[in-house]
Amino acid sequence: MPATHSESAHEQWIRDAVAGRWPAARAASVRILKGDASNRRFWRVLVAAAEQDTGASSRTAPESAIAIDLGPDDFPLYVRALDLVSERQTEPPFLNVQRFLKSIGVAVPEIYVSDTKARMLLVEDVGEMSLFEAALGASEPAALYRSAIDELLLIQVKGTRRLDSRCIAGSIVYSENLFRWEMNEILDAGGLGVGRDIDTVALSAELDELAARLGGIERVLSHRDYHGNNLFLQDGRIRVIDFQDALLAPAAQDLAVLLTTRDTDRVIDPRAERRLLDYYLAGLARRGVARPDAARFIDSYYLCVLQHAIKVIGRFNTFERQGKSGYAAFIPHAAAQARRALAALSPSGFFPKLHAAFAAN
Numbered sequence: 001m002p003a004t005h006s007e008s009a010h011e012q013w014i015r016d017a018v019a020g021r022w023p024a025a026r027a028a029s030v031r032i033l034k035g036d037a038s039n040r041r042f043w044r045v046l047v048a049a050a051e052q053d054t055g056a057s058s059r060t061a062p063e064s065a066i067a068i069d070l071g072p073d074d075f076p077l078y079v080r081a082l083d084l085v086s087e088r089q090t091e092p093p094f095l096n097v098q099r100f101l102k103s104i105g106v107a108v109p110e111i112y113v114s115d116t117k118a119r120m121l122l123v124e125d126v127g128e129m130s131l132f133e134a135a136l137g138a139s140e141p142a143a144l145y146r147s148a149i150d151e152l153l154l155i156q157v158k159g160t161r162r163l164d165s166r167c168i169a170g171s172i173v174y175s176e177n178l179f180r181w182e183m184n185e186i187l188d189a190g191g192l193g194v195g196r197d198i199d200t201v202a203l204s205a206e207l208d209e210l211a212a213r214l215g216g217i218e219r220v221l222s223h224r225d226y227h228g229n230n231l232f233l234q235d236g237r238i239r240v241i242d243f244q245d246a247l248l249a250p251a252a253q254d255l256a257v258l259l260t261t262r263d264t265d266r267v268i269d270p271r272a273e274r275r276l277l278d279y280y281l282a283g284l285a286r287r288g289v290a291r292p293d294a295a296r297f298i299d300s301y302y303l304c305v306l307q308h309a310i311k312v313i314g315r316f317n318t319f320e321r322q323g324k325s326g327y328a329a330f331i332p333h334a335a336a337q338a339r340r341a342l343a344a345l346s347p348s349g350f351f352p353k354l355h356a357a358f359a360a361n
Contacts, residue, residue, distance in 0.1 A: 010120070014045055014067045017113040017122045022061035026050045030067070038242075039071040044125065064125040065112060070094060071119070076245055078181055084172050091116060093168050094244040100167040101246075104158045106151065107239045126239035132228030132264065141267040145258065146279055148231055151238045152223070152254055153283045159221035167246075169221060174249035176215025179307055183207045185314025202353045210307055210351065214250060217300050222249035227261035252297065255280060256304035260337045261312070262330045270340070277301060302341040306354075309338035 011030050018027040028048035035041060045065045074092050079085055089096070095116075101108045109124035131148055135141035163170045187200040187207075223230075223243055230242040258264075259273050268276070277298065285291045313334045316327035339358045342351060 010041075010043070010067070010069060013115070013118055013120050014043060014122070017067070017115070017120070018045060018047060018061075018065070019050075021112050021122065022047070024050055025061035033066075039073065041069040041071070043067040045122070062125065066109070066123050066125050068094075068121040068123060069119065070121065078178055079172065082175075082177055082181060084175075084178070085168070089168065092119070092244070093246075094121065096166075096168045097243050097246045100163075100169070101155065101159070101240070101243060104154065104162055106154055106159070106243075107237055108243060109239070109241065126232045126241060127234045129233045130229050131231040131233060131238065132267065134233050135228065135267040138267075142272045142276060144233070145268060145272075145276055147238050148226075148228075148258060149255075149276060149280050149283060151231075151240060152226060152258065153280070153287060155223055155240075156220045156251055156254070157284070157287045157289055163221055169246035170248065172247035173219065174214075174222065174224070174247055174253065176211045179214045180207060180211035182311040183211070183307065183314065185318055186310050188314065188318075203357065206351050206353050207310070210303065210310075210354075214300075214303055214307060217250040217252075217303075219248040220251045222247055222251075222254050224249060224253070225257060226254040227257050228264060228267075229262075250300055250304060252301040252304045253308075255301060256308050260305050260308065263333045265333055265336065299345065302344045306338055306341035306345070306351075309334040309341065310354075313338075 014030050015027045018025060025047050026049070027045050029046045031044050031046075033042040033044055043066065045067055047061045047064060070092055073080075074089060075085060095111065095114060098108050098111060102110075109126055111121060111123050113120075113122035115121070131144055135144050138144055165171070187204065223240070224245045224247055225242055226240075230240070232239040232241065255277065259268050259276060281291055281294060281297065313331055316331050316334070319327040335358055338354070342355050342358060345351070
């Protein structure tokens with residue numbers, strides 16, 4: 001079933017999938033969920049006993065599930081633009097990466113039904129309480145983020161050790177070219193999005209240098225989009241979603257995303273950030289990984305924070321131009337993170353053009 005099929009066709013697939021997976025159950029309701037920037041679509045499905053079966057057999061089905069339309073493409077645009085995958089894949093990355101992460105104990109959703117021809121999945125519902133929303137109401141948000149770091153360490157340490165050619169993530173690298181490609185949008189957007197145009201020629205060389213420095217950092221298995229809206233709290237554990245774009249990246253990249261994405265500064269201030277980075281480094285040692293030089297690691301972290309901020313400013317400007325509203329509100333937060341990273345990297349004026357551009361906004 002192509003992604004262009006009608007909503008009723010999607011709903012029929014969902015109802016058939018529930019009935020096929022749990023013969024004593026039915027889809028009592030199907031509600032489309034608000035998506036983010038993804039081309040995928042999602043529905044929450046409430047599951048009830050079939051009318052003719054209200055006994056114990058119907059209770060083997062969950063109370064709810066999530067249906068996913070994978071959309072027309074297996075990989076994001078950058079994979080195609082930079083030709084990062086050379087061989088034809090036999091299954092969607094979602095299935096491939098989910099299987100691997102589950103095998104190492106990461107709390108990813110179970111897959112109930114997989115229909116690769118229809119490009120539809122029915123998966124476990126991990127609830128509605130995101131890490132970020134939970135942190136907004138918590139007396140100690142950092143405690144929740146420590147739990148997220150524990151799960152991240154499982155991905156990075158055990159995942160890197162176990163990674164082999166069967167997992168697609170091991171063949172895609174967050175390379176210098178990819179870091180640089182992601183930052184093109186801020187130049188294409190024509191400005192930082194906070195009131196001042198960019199001299200694209202002057203900044204281009206500094207973006208090249210930033211990408212080159214990131215390209216030289218050792219890599220581990222990375223979720224790539226490990227932030228508080230892709231992590232959920234369920235029964236006291238962090239549940240991990242949106243993992244299909246996993247790849248090899250600098251270890252600090254996931255931390256930069258976790259601790260600085262969008263308006264995370266509402267719950268994680270610089271003092272909490274530094275304690276969480278120390279917690280991460282101590283966690284490496286607890287898991288038998290040689291602790292990296294702290295100063296060099298912190299530098300790599302702020303390089304990732306800076307690149308991520310530049311990337312999302314360009315991305316959010318693009319979304320707004322495309323009519324996807326709501327993203328402009330996050331641009332000042334990203335600009336503030338860029339200024340912090342620049343100050344941490346070199347008070348003496350490293351990346352002077354970037355310093356000047358962000359200082360004026």
